[in-house]
Amino acid sequence: MKKIIALIFICAFANLVNAQLLQKKENFTRQDTLRGSITPERDWWDLTYYHLDITVNPDNKTISGKNTIQYKVLQPNQVMQIDLQPPLQLTKVTQNGKELTIKHDGNAHFITLKNQQNIGDINSVIAYYDGKPREAVRAPWDGGISWKKDNNGNHFVASSCQGLGASVWWPNKDHMYDEVDSMLISVEVPKGLTNVSNGRLRSIENKENTTVFHWFVNNPINNYGVNINIGDYANFSEVYQGEKGDLDLNYYVLKDNLEKAKEHFKDTPKMMKAFEHWFGPYPFYEDSFKLVEVPYLGMEHQSSVTYGNQYKKGYLGHDLSGTGWGLKFDFIIIHEAGHEWFANNITNVDIADMWIHEGFTAYSENLFLDYYYGKEAASDYVIGTRRNIQNDRPLIGHYNVNNEGSSDMYYKGANMLHTLRQLVNDDEKWRKILRGLNSNFYHQTVTTKQIENYIAEQSGLELEGFFNQYLRSTKIPVLEYKIEDKKLAYKWSNTVEDFKMPIQVEIDGQTLWITPSIKNQTLKLKSNTSEIKIDRDFYIEVKAL
Template sequence: MNKLLLLAILISGVSQAQFFEEAKPTKIDTLKGSNTEFRNFWDVKKYDIVLEPNFEAKSIKGSNKISLTIEKDVLNPVFQIDLQSPMKADKITASFPIADKKVDGDFIFISTKKKFKKGEKYTIDIDYSGNPVIAKYAPWDGGWMFTKDKNGNPWMTAADEGIGASIWLPVKDIWSDEPDNGITFKIITPKDLVGVGNGKLIKEENLGDKKSWLWEVKSPINDYSIIPSIGKYVNFKDTFDGEKGKLDLDYWVLDYNLDKAKKQFEQVKPMMKAFEHWFGPYPFYEDSYKLVESPHLGMEHQSNVAYGNKYQNGYLGRDLSGTGIGLKWDYIIIHETGHEWFANNITAKDQADMWIHESFTTYSETLFVDYVFGKADGNKYLQGLRGNIQNDKPIIGTYGIRNEGSGDMYPKGANMIHTIRQVINNDEKFRQILRGLNKDFYHQTVTASQIQNYFSEKSGIDLKSIFDQYLTTIKIPTLEYKQNGNQLTYKWTNVVPNLKLPIRLADGQELKPTEEWQTATLKSPDELKVDANYYIFTKKINP
């Protein structure tokens, strides 16, 4: 399930059961989602991509030069390249002798008969063509879009976070291996259209009745972020004075939406100021920040954020928190840009840990509100998101098969982080942990345990059981209690064993519940009220 799926369900009213089905792992799932023997001996260093779409035929063609380094000594290995049917590899060459080439469904296996040594550098060149899968509900189902703008001009793009970049491009399609040295991306278009890619535009070239647009990304980039957008675009620019100097702000919108975009995109600078405060410098100064108008709602494509929120605040004009606060700002601008820190700077190694992307980024909305509108509004917005929690299945998915967990990774994951913030009980320390994550894991792929251990180490608090509670179960901690005046008896129920989650009451008094009954004397005989910033339930038991 792709980006913003939970939110799409909430808006469309589609039954969650249609989407959240239990995965049934197969050999194909393992080939797609695991670091198998065909992948674990080589590391991608760079992609040099050429793409030319054909609007009338709904087809694409191009090439990808894959530069790689051998990670360990290996004899006669087989390289796996991913390219999903019905796309075809027209030509495959390499800088090493190829013994055999085999296409098996969505995979290309390149056999060799030689010894490869650690540190050696090679290239694999693949020409590709075909009619890629067409997205029916982009960005949620994934695929290409061949549509028209309101003036009848061709408008093309893709979205493939869940389904994988190999839906159109031959790549090593696994989250744990990004091209360390970035990409070049040449997009060939009809002469009256514009091709927008990731990073910075370094060359435009007229080719008779066509035109080429060469883009360059210097940073590592996850495969699903590599996205072209082709349309009748116009460009306007700005700069942001940030923590690392001047950041180029680059905006590409349909020609008839220019005035709307100039007004709506004024939200970018205060957003950047808020996010740099909480998370540290924008992670891709060398590649710029970009918003590109898209025919779908939006996606967090690195240095190339897709924007389709129709130049209105909220989520297509709706406040997901139900508080009114979400109508003060453009959800897609804020949420998708938050992913530049969590998803693009820090990327999960396995799709099962997609919560690292979505939980932190959903919480970035709260932190943005906190910074711009005040902490009270931030807390109110976050608490309002709880109405979207389904508790249908665990947030962490199944490892090794490209399987993500529950859509609760958005609202429930954000509430987990907010609960941890209450446990730390020091906003400056919490802020430094977030900034430290983005500094210490800068441009890296990570595991869940790395993120969890970092929080525990830097906070000085063992937070493992809290992460386990909210990520691996559908149980919400429930404080059962009996009250007689100011005398309280209480314990945890519905929790993982030995949950270490201290809580504060609304008046600031702290409790440290366990699964055994305890007693405490309250500050007053008033009815027990827990600080609403903790995502827990309470249940009063009659004495």
């Protein structure tokens, strides 16, 4: 039975991880570089505004329309890279009513502009496209559009594209480093269906056989955070009294699930209270917060978080930590909403640094427990998730080729942060660091180094070796010790060269800090039978010699 239960949790965790995270790709192609690097054809212009205006036809699984791309010229150049993935086709691009020449190169399309691009100018192009987008076979991990139907036979459609890229369903500048400042999303769907996208609903336009929903996003948004969700939805809402005032919480669920959702979604205001405490104000008050039911597990789409956890506690009814604490909350509501701070507010420049999204957000799960159930419960949970760690690859991937690091970015990342909290050794100071990250890097894209440097500066700790150990290697520090001649001899092994970390231990009932190194150090003991306990909150291995 224990093996069966373990297998359930392992499978559940595997389902959590984006399929691309599991690939150990080392041979990269030109397309990887075009997708993952800030090419010269991207670097010269800065996104300012999108208007995505599309028609979605669920009957034949097609999307057609256009995206108006407004930008500011940063340096002279006449060639622009726009991304769109086959089988969708970029049919035409215009500027000031003139059709432009397109050179197609796989997923990248190079547009030659006719007008002189002067530094400081605000210009726009319109990209027209149509076709059948890639269908997500196993959303959200493989990316694309889910074309499903609900139990009543109504179309139930949703997008998901993290890792694979937003260009799988609409044309855009598909790199994380440049977030558009604001965006209008206009989606035309068959009459009787509702489309829910990011931001606030600006207007509804009724036509003879279709309805157009216009959603406006007032804040910067990353491309993969943009979404469409189409279904036979019912809507209910509430107002949360948050740190910045009234925050609208809106819920869109299939009509058959309305009463169930009203009860189950009570985790949402609880989540908001805990996360505003730990991370600071919700970053998108102007755009509200929405939880939207979809035909897959869920994703962190900005201000339009998608939900498919079957109205169960835990992860589809299972506890990923094996401690019981994971059944105290709905995993998808807590985890995906946690991304509003880490992924949507603070966004990695390069997907190689995706641990910033997933490590902090996996860690948010135990902070939720900490807020409502206390530190011991939170420690139980995050320590319990260590069993999901594989240590197969470093958490940081390869830069400039759209390559994610190990799936360990979730729970190794969370346990690294939990360890770091112990080193800070001041809960209020640690909370200020987490809140400071979200205010200092508010609505920004960041690198790992920026995050490392900020935490080191604010904590006053020397952390270079610490981060190298946990982010850039697969080694877990081993504390080796032995008791001999009334002395405790101890040292670190299996560490990177510059690793330095003190650790808390209990000796004969007395708690103290020791600072191991790669060389043996000693500490006098009362006797050779002294009892040694290593603080479990540090993510290390212990070896008694």
